[in-house]
Amino acid sequence: MAAIDLHEPRRPVPTKRVRVLAACIYAAAVAALMVGVLPRTDATFPVLMILLGFPFIFRMVPRNYLYGTRSPRTLWTNEETWYRQNMITGVVMVGGGVIWLIRLAVA
Numbered sequence: 793m794a795a796i797d798l799h800e801p802r803r804p805v806p807t808k809r810v811r812v813l814a815a816c817i818y819a820a821a822v823a824a825l826m827v828g829v830l831p832r833t834d835a836t837f838p839v840l841m842i843l844l845g846f847p848f849i850f851r852m853v854p855r856n857y858l859y860g861t862r863s864p865r866t867l868w869t870n871e872e873t874w875y876r877q878n879m880i881t882g883v884v885m886v887g888g889g890v891i892w893l894i895r896l897a898v899a
Contacts (some may be wrong), residue, residue: 831858842885845883
């Protein structure tokens with residue numbers, strides 16, 4: 793049995809609903825910033841892809857019907873399938889964005 797440290801304060805664990813709400817707010821804020829506030833350049837969309845891909849890589853987006861790779865396989869199987877597929881999606885988004893930026897820099 794593991795020992796419990798009574799002197800270390802316990803951090804509250806955010807609920808799934810709070811994590812989904814935070815992920816959707818993050819995505820909306822990034823999209824609004826990139827499209828509405830910053831000037832539109834050739835690099836706007838690749839940077840948007842990179843910023844929206846990071847939460848998937850770090851498994852910050854729980855299973856939901858709003859944000860993420862939604863398919864019958866990811867929504868109706870176990871949580872690990874959701875996180876694995878969305879991590880792959882995040883890596884592809886970030887990698888594609890970085891390659892696109894490199895191509896813009898070279899051109």
